[in-house]
Amino acid sequence: MSSILLTEFSDLIQTGEPLAMHTWFQMGGNAEYYAEPQSWETFQNLLKCCARENIPFRILGAGSNVLVRSEGVKGLVINLTEGLPQKLEVCGNTVKVSSNVPLSRLVTTAVRNGLGGLEDLIGIPGTVGAALHGNIGTNSTDIGQFLKTASIALPDGTVTQIDASEVVFAYRQSSLSDSIILGAEFEFHEENPVELAQRMQKCWIVRKASQPLGHQGAGRIFRNVTESGESASELIERVGMSSTRVGGAMVCERHANYIIAQPECTPNDILRLIRLLQEQVHEHTGVKLALELEIW
Numbered sequence: 001m002s003s004i005l006l007t008e009f010s011d012l013i014q015t016g017e018p019l020a021m022h023t024w025f026q027m028g029g030n031a032e033y034y035a036e037p038q039s040w041e042t043f044q045n046l047l048k049c050c051a052r053e054n055i056p057f058r059i060l061g062a063g064s065n066v067l068v069r070s071e072g073v074k075g076l077v078i079n080l081t082e083g084l085p086q087k088l089e090v091c092g093n094t095v096k097v098s099s100n101v102p103l104s105r106l107v108t109t110a111v112r113n114g115l116g117g118l119e120d121l122i123g124i125p126g127t128v129g130a131a132l133h134g135n136i137g138t139n140s141t142d143i144g145q146f147l148k149t150a151s152i153a154l155p156d157g158t159v160t161q162i163d164a165s166e167v168v169f170a171y172r173q174s175s176l177s178d179s180i181i182l183g184a185e186f187e188f189h190e191e192n193p194v195e196l197a198q199r200m201q202k203c204w205i206v207r208k209a210s211q212p213l214g215h216q217g218a219g220r221i222f223r224n225v226t227e228s229g230e231s232a233s234e235l236i237e238r239v240g241m242s243s244t245r246v247g248g249a250m251v252c253e254r255h256a257n258y259i260i261a262q263p264e265c266t267p268n269d270i271l272r273l274i275r276l277l278q279e280q281v282h283e284h285t286g287v288k289l290a291l292e293l294e295i296w
């Protein structure tokens with residue numbers, strides 16, 4: 001059935017593309033089919049074809065929240081960050097972006113234009129679409145609260161606009177998580193750009209000191225909201241697992257909710273380390289750590 005993809009999009013579809021070079025962990029198997037559409041129209045046509053032919057597909061942003069298993073991914077992986085034009089437009093106190101715009105670009109543009117709200121999110125890797133998909137944020141704020149409208153593709157490839165009032169956001173969750181997000185419009189409050197830039201800089205320094213940001217080969221693992229009220233890293237530290245290593249996967253010294261992959265690391269090492277941390281934390285505290293990282 002998927003061979004339709006090869007006939008209809010012969011210039012676009014690659015088979016057996018290694019996903020390691022498209023994800024932060026830089027490991028894992030191949031995508032059965034892989035595409036880097038160069039226009040939004042082609043992207044929508046691909047979605048229509050997948051819907052019509054019942055072809056399973058996944059959307060890939062910057063790959064900072066995905067671990068690909070060694071077996072790879074069946075179906076089509078559509079990468080939005082290699083070649084699709086980025087759109088970003090500031091109008092008064094609103095900013096319109098396409099979903100493939102890096103979150104950091106949205107944050108710095110807002111700050112430069114004296115639009116406050118997102119500056120705490122500086123340095124969080126990834127694209128705006130994925131940020132809305134998972135309502136990413138910090139302890140004090142998240143992206144969802146600034147959404148005005150979202151443009152989403154329906155399964156048949158047609159596009160619809162939805163108002164923020166129709167979307168439910170919770171901690172690292174949004175009702176958009178089953179939607180394909182094409183773009184969004186955000187509304188911010190006006191503030192002094194110099195003060196915003198100073199606040200952003202402070203957040204950046206704190207984040208850089210506490211997270212493995214320079215590290216390609218790192219991932220944030222667990223949801224921070226736990227039954228005990230402690231963060232995932234506090235729980236991991238409390239049970240004495242903060243310097244644990246399995247094969248080439250090790251808990252990050254700077255922040256125990258991150259795993260660092262050494263050059264010899266495999267996806268199985270990471271999965272085994274995740275399981276070990278979950279078992280130990282559960283055994284000693286009764287708390288079940290839930291994954292924030294997506295396993296493909």
Ligand SMILES: Cc1cc2nc3c(=O)[nH]c(=O)nc-3n(C[C@H](O)[C@H](O)[C@H](O)COP(=O)(O)OP(=O)(O)OC[C@H]3O[C@@H](n4cnc5c(N)ncnc54)[C@H](O)[C@@H]3O)c2cc1C
Pocket residue numbers: 024058059060061062063064065066080099100124125126127128129130131132133134135136137138172179180181182211212213218219220294
């Ligand atoms: C060093 C580091 C620090 C981090 N710090 C934080 C933090 O402070 N706070 C936080 O919340 N997260 C943090 N994260 C997690 C990560 O940055 C976010 O989850 C980010 O939103 C992932 O974006 P991405 O483009 O890389 O998505 P990907 O990893 O490519 O994809 C993640 C998910 O989003 C989906 N997706 C991507 N684009 C779209 C789209 N247009 N429409 C629908 N679905 C889509 C994918 O299908 C997938 O399910 C951190 C990660 C790392 C590695």
